[in-house]
Amino acid sequence: MSGKPTGSSENSEPPEIAHRAAVLGSPIEHSLSPILHEAGYAALGLEDWEYTRIECTGEQLPGLVGSIDDSYRGFSVTMPGKFAALNFATEVSDRARAIGSANTLVRTDDGWRADNTDCDGVAGALDELLGEGRMVEHCLVIGGGGTARPALWTLAQRGASRISVINRSDRRAELEPLATSHGASFELIGFEEDLQDLAAEVDVIVSTVPSRSLQGREPELAHAPVLDVIYDPWPTPLVAQAAANGYRTVGGHVMLAYQSFGQFEQFTGHAAPREAMREALERHIRR
The missing domain is CATH 3.40.50.10860 (Leucine Dehydrogenase, chain A, domain 1)
Known part of the structure; x- marks a missing residue:
């Protein structure tokens, strides 16, 4: 060593x-x-x-x-x-x-x-993406697994008033308290809903799922600054699309x-x- x-x-x-x-x-x-x-x-x-x-x-x-x-x-x-x-x-x-x-x-x-310390990772990455300590109002989290939990907790701590989660299965019971315990409203959305209108109105998108899970959905979703927790391979298709649309992006290596x-x-x-x-x-x- x-x-x-x-x-x-x-x-x-x-x-x-x-x-x-x-x-x-x-x-x-x-x-x-x-x-x-x-x-x-x-x-x-x-x-x-x-x-x-x-x-x-x-x-x-x-x-x-x-x-x-x-x-x-x-x-x-x-x-x-x-x-x-x-x-x-x-x-x-x-x-x-x-x-x-x-x-x-x-x-x-x-x-x-x-x-x-994953919440430290999310907070640090958000600081680099949005500006240190910047408040966020409406946030979109993609996925409902282990990395989504600290993301939800950190966004709520940061002062988010509304957190939307896109997930294929209904994990409301375990995810909702992470948002509402700090005063944010929570909504769970399926992939079959209108994702482009939702993505266009949020302040930040945090994707916690493998890139293959979003294959073909990137044009619908890439309408806000993106923190993608994936760092290999890099850039992810979602990040590439968001950057092409003129939005700032940060990868999982920063987290x-x-x-x-x-x-x-x-x-x-x-x-x-x-x-x-x-x-x-x-x-x-x-x-």
Whole structure:
């Protein structure tokens, strides 16, 4: 692993790894989280830290995390383990409990603490898309899965007065409270309805679904600024169409960066070197 020079000779043994973190999910080989965290370790000279990927389903998560050695200080959790992470934890942050899923597990003296930094990711991406702290009134979220939850919670926190969700199945019971608990109205819409008129009247669109789920729908939907949580391949057809229509767009790699900063700080106890982490991610994506 890389880090700042310590003045030792070229033939010196590499530093012993004392602290570890990892990203859990399935499939996991595509995850860019190691690039962000390893860049943070290098920038701060944390040579005894290592960050890896571990293939892990939701069913496997309790057994894996519960039996892992003490060198592991934290886990980033991607799908399909976010609900299992919340249920496994011995302590849960208020926002993870409200959102109903966790993307972060941090070792404590008594077990594991669950948090959800995906909302930090959504907030940071929205700041870059719309302007820092800008209020939004009517928002459109596409999808009703695990990433839609922090998106709804963050938009409501940001002051949205109306949140529309397009989803193929009726998940009103689990999604509506994320909006209405902060005073926003909520409506669930099917793909068979008039999507173009809806998209043309919203302040922002947050797409949380794979690009294939929207194939052929992009001309109907791309009529507002777009945050698309997908970053591979990039740009997505929805983003390309919105940009062609003259709207600003932001990708999932921006959300990924912002959600990683809080994880890094909870795992290591050090302030995240945000610029170095973001630059490493951008370099990787350009390549």
